[in-house]
Amino acid sequence: MHGKGTSVSWVGVAFLAWCLPLLGHHGSNPNYRWDQTITVSGVVTEFDFVYPHVSLYFEVKDEKGNIERWSSELGPTPIMMRNWDVGWSKTALKPGDEITLTCNPTKKPSNVCQGKKLIVNGKPMPLQDPRGVQKGAE
Numbered sequence: 001m002h003g004k005g006t007s008v009s010w011v012g013v014a015f016l017a018w019c020l021p022l023l024g025h026h027g028s029n030p031n032y033r034w035d036q037t038i039t040v041s042g043v044v045t046e047f048d049f050v051y052p053h054v055s056l057y058f059e060v061k062d063e064k065g066n067i068e069r070w071s072s073e074l075g076p077t078p079i080m081m082r083n084w085d086v087g088w089s090k091t092a093l094k095p096g097d098e099i100t101l102t103c104n105p106t107k108k109p110s111n112v113c114q115g116k117k118l119i120v121n122g123k124p125m126p127l128q129d130p131r132g133v134q135k136g137a138e
Contacts, residue, residue, distance in 0.1 A: 031106055031107060031114075032104040032105065032106055032107065032113070032114045033104055033105055033106070033107055034104055036104065036105060037102055037103065037104060037105075037116060038102070038103060038104075038105050038113070039100060039101065039102045039103075040060050040070060040100070040101055040103070040113075041060065041098070041099065041100045041101075042058040042059050042060035042061070042070065042098075042099060042101075043058060043059050043095075043096060043097070043098055043099070044056065044057070044058050044093050044094065044095055044096065044097040044098075044099060044120075045057045045058055045059055045069070045095055046095065047092070047093035047094070047095075049077070049080070049088075049089070049090040049092070050077065051077045052076060052077060053073040053074070053075065053076055053077060054073070054074040054075055054076075054077055054080045055071060055072070055073060055074065056071065056072045056074055056093065056099075056101075056115065056118075057069070057070070057071045058070050058071075058072075058099060058101075060111075068111055069111060070111040070112070070113070071111065071112050071113075072101060072103055072112070072113045072114065072115045073113075073114050073115065074115040074118070074127055075115070075127050079128075080127075083126055083127075086125070086126055087123075087125055088125070092120075092125070093120060097120050097121055098120070098121055098122075099118060099119065099120050099121075100118070100119040101113070101115055101117070101118050101119075102115075102116050102117040102118075103115045103116055103117075104116060115127050
């Protein structure tokens with residue numbers, strides 16, 4: 001005994017199941033040490049101005065001269081887009097650019113970090129929301 005109401009119910013259940021993942025936010029807050037900063041210098045290998053976070057990939061020489069590959073989230077894409085008037089764009093960083101990045105390291109030691117302050121080829125590039133919203137507060 002299947003009626004019209006049963007079909008509508010299944011469509012509703014299917015729709016809710018499809019929408020459920022949209023309710024979650026992956027949030028970076030649990031991954032980083034917000035009470036600690038480190039500064040690393042290196043050379044850009046890749047730059048992705050994509051949603052949901054702008055990502056930077058770079059190489060750093062350790063104290064022995066070995067190359068380490070690093071990556072950093074620079075911020076949520078909508079916040080970074082508010083900084084277009086100060087130089088951010090999809091091509092703002094290019095492979096070979098020299099950077100110095102002050103960042104929050106991950107809680108588990110790794111070569112991944114959350115950018116706080118960035119200098120590119122000697123020029124500061126703001127990472128904060130120009131309206132004053134601080135990182136870690138989103």
